[in-house]
Amino acid sequence: MTTQDMLDDRYGRTRSPRRRWAIGAGIAVAAVVVGFLAWTTAQNAANAVDVDTTGFEVVDDHSVNLRFQFTAPVGRPVACAIEAQDEEHGVVGWRVVELPASDEHTRAVSETIPTTAPATTGFVNSCWVT
Template sequence: MTTQAQLDDRYGRTRSPRRRLLGWTIVAVLALGAIGYLGWTTVASSAASVTATDTGFTVNDDRSVSATFQITAPVGRAVACALEARDEEHGTVGWRVVQYPASDEHSRAFTETIPTLSLATTGFVNACWVP
């Protein structure tokens, strides 16, 4: 009676060490490529990221609110921010998009007035981005 190993030897179904090494080399190259790609996309996306921190707001009157905030953005890049005003029921009563030119400073502080349709109870930065 023949065993599976004898049949594999007879019909050439065994893997040579060279072929096994080639398979592991391909796996290693693909793994390193995937790690490199993920690392590059992480660095590239964080290089253009903008963060905004609300530092306060002032209700001016029934038709406007001022929002004070600080942005941290890449040096030498223009920034745009969407500002929002809400009423006591959390409904949006005002909205404004402002654009700031490129600057040599990494962090900057601003106070902007948001026109509203009715009395607002808060004003804040909804989002900032590099246009």
């Protein structure tokens, strides 16, 4: 063994088969992780529900009529949590509305929320695919 070979071996300037295998395994693990993250992002986007409150009407001291529209995947049932609040932002009524699957991508809905006290607003808290 020459002096140059001993120096290269001492300071790690040569690549051993074990080191090449470790680098290859690291690249493979990174590729699997990136693939998994891409797949879960695509799945979450495919099941996303976008909702907008289009209006509300306080009918009386015990009910609010809420109008909203949502965009959801075609052929999938959707559930929405709707809510009524008083002037101090306290929840005075809420319910979960289950909407059947439809061939339409965007739908408009009108629902009544029973309240325990006079409400000043109504809105959709959230929607999700069931």
